[in-house]
Amino acid sequence: MEIRTFESADVVATEAALYIADRIRENIAKKGIFTMAISGGRTPWAMIKELAKADLPWEKVFLFQVDERIAPDAHPDRNLTQLFKAIEGSKLVLRLNLFPMRVNAEDLNEACAEYESHINRMTGNGKLDLIHLGIGTDGHTASLVPDDPILEVMDKGVDITGNTYQGRLRMSLTYPLINQAEKILWVITGEEKAEMLDRLLHRDHAIPAGKIDQQHALVFTEELAAAKIK
Numbered sequence: 001m002e003i004r005t006f007e008s009a010d011v012v013a014t015e016a017a018l019y020i021a022d023r024i025r026e027n028i029a030k031k032g033i034f035t036m037a038i039s040g041g042r043t044p045w046a047m048i049k050e051l052a053k054a055d056l057p058w059e060k061v062f063l064f065q066v067d068e069r070i071a072p073d074a075h076p077d078r079n080l081t082q083l084f085k086a087i088e089g090s091k092l093v094l095r096l097n098l099f100p101m102r103v104n105a106e107d108l109n110e111a112c113a114e115y116e117s118h119i120n121r122m123t124g125n126g127k128l129d130l131i132h133l134g135i136g137t138d139g140h141t142a143s144l145v146p147d148d149p150i151l152e153v154m155d156k157g158v159d160i161t162g163n164t165y166q167g168r169l170r171m172s173l174t175y176p177l178i179n180q181a182e183k184i185l186w187v188i189t190g191e192e193k194a195e196m197l198d199r200l201l202h203r204d205h206a207i208p209a210g211k212i213d214q215q216h217a218l219v220f221t222e223e224l225a226a227a228k229i230k
């Protein structure tokens with residue numbers, strides 16, 4: 001897997017945003033639209049803030065979530081709440097084509113199936129142009145968390161975790177859907193991620209992130225996180 005290392009987390013965010021903007025232009029020139037899924041947590045928001053400033057044909061960009069906590073609308077735990085904060089006042093906000101995960105639905109299984117069908121409809125073949133991923137210090141990615149039954153799901157593209165994780169059940173894209181993406185962009189910053197970055201690059205199947213396909217993937221990271229790569 002290709003790895004691009006930069007001197008700080010801020011530069012990673014700027015460079016990752018530039019990379020996504022290039023993919024947006026390239027795909028729109030080729031086929032008229034761009035489909036992407038964005039992860040949550042804490043790392044992505046600096047990158048999204050940068051990206052949202054770009055002068056791009058946003059009406060042709062279709063944005064999905066990689067994962068979401070089962071929590072009320074506007075709750076600070078929700079990835080969507082953080083996404084809205086990051087794009088507030090930007091060029092993107094008025095022209096946003098966003099598909100939020102319907103985590104407040106009465107029937108969550110139905111909401112998962114519906115989300116997958118939105119992805120299939122917008123992509124035509126289920127393959128998102130780009131999926132952005134992060135990694136946790138325990139090696140989780142998306143909401144594919146250690147020891148959860150969601151790790152075994154191969155017949156659905158979107159599902160709910162079997163257990164609560166950090167206090168919440170979650171909805172997440174699953175391995176089969178993530179692994180068929182045209183491009184996977186890992187954005188990994190912070191010294192505390194160094195061990196997991198090394199294990200990811202060695203395709204360590206003992207961590208959830210290690211089972212993500214690396215053929216069409218690249219990592220943007222900072223020197224501190226890359227320090228332990230063997």
Ligand SMILES: O=C1O[C@H](COP(=O)(O)O)[C@@H](O)[C@H](O)[C@H]1O
Pocket residue numbers: 039040041042043044066067068079133134135136137140141142143
């Ligand atoms: O719980 C989550 O954590 C991972 C990693 O987040 P980070 O801020 O440490 O990069 C994230 O990719 C995932 O979407 C999120 O729900």
